[in-house]
Amino acid sequence: MNPTETNPDEVSQSGVQPAAPSAQEPLSPRLFIGLAVAALLLGVVIYTGIHQRVLAESNLGRTTERAAVATVTVVQPKSGAASQEIVLPGNTQAFNDTPIYARTNGYLKRWYVDIGAHVKQGQLLAEIDTPEIDRQLEQARADLKSAQANEQLASITAARWQNLLKTNSVSKQETDQAVSDLSARQAAVDSMTANVHRLEQLQSFEKIYAPFAGVITARNTDIGALINAGAGGVPQELFHMAAVNKLRVYVAVPEVDSKAAQTGAKAALTLDEFPGETFQGTIVRDSDSIDLASRTLNVEVDVDNPQGRIRTGAYVFVHLKVPDGAQSAAQSLVIPANTLLFRSEGLRVGVVRNGHAELIPITIGRDYGSTVEVITGLQPTDRVIVNPSDSLTAGTPVRVNAPQTEGSK
Missing domain, CATH: 2.40.420.20 (conserved putative lor/sdh protein from methanococcus maripaludis s2 fold)
Structure with missing residues (x-):
């Protein structure tokens, strides 16, 4: 064993690391490709974000420009009809419409008609009990008899004095007094007679009759009610009557169409109550004056209503023809x-x-x-x-x- 060589077991035991190699190892191709792909994706994300922002700003600009210009819907005018007919609303009224009052004081004895009753002219509607008038009439008749007796005596006396004056049996003064007393007695008889007639008329008002043919639209009294003829108080309306055999229709015609309201011209009437049905009326009169507030002409159209199908107060449409030459x-x-x-x-x-x-x-x-x-x-x-x-x-x-x-x- 070479003394310069070191045993690995000895190195590990002593804790000394071996020296690193002096040259760095090169990157692997796979790692390089991964880094390139990541860089490419980052570029795409940045480009996409910038592009979307540019598109959003462009869309916002176009939207703002469109919002600044209002969008409207248009139509083209249509030509007016060649044949001119105007349709105007109107209200129906009874030809005659009147309240019925009592002409004498008393208590209602009985009534014979109620609302909706069709009555004839002169038909008895009600009776009033007037005991005070009856007693006053009896007294007036008695006073009249007394006055007539005094008049008869004065007449006989005056005739005698005039005959005696012819023979100069009485003075002219006494004769004139007798004649004057006769005149006074005659005046008293006339006064008493007039009073009797007045009370007889008041007594005749105990019976209330229909002044014309029509329908009873209101009854405002009942049996036993106190009747006040208006002396010292407000008179009470007993009945209300309307003549419905002929109706008046009042229509406000605009000033520009006033030539369509020719007196005597025919006018057609329609009602929603009678779809598809037309009633014929006649223009009978107009106010001959334009209302300053509404700039209209008040026109009356009369329409026959023998069966009473059209009710008073009904809302109708009046069709008026504009005469030739009246158009602009x-x-x-x-x-x-x-x-x-x-x-x-x-x-x-x-x-x-x-x-x-x-x-x-x-x-x-x-x-x-x-x-x-x-x-x-x-x-x-x-x-x-x-x-x-x-x-x-x-x-x-x-x-x-x-x-x-x-x-x-």
């Missing part, structure tokens, strides 16, 4: 009512022109409810904005949505 020379247009803008400077609509909104002043004619007639301000080729925003101003950039017709809105 310019063709009117019809647009939906939800295109109107009510501004302080007046009525406006928004139209789209060259990609911008413009506010156009218009003048409307007839109001059809869901649509309105435009007389001036619009052209048939205009694109009108539907449901415009209250903040819409002239010159605002807008984007037109898919177009729709008036019927598809």
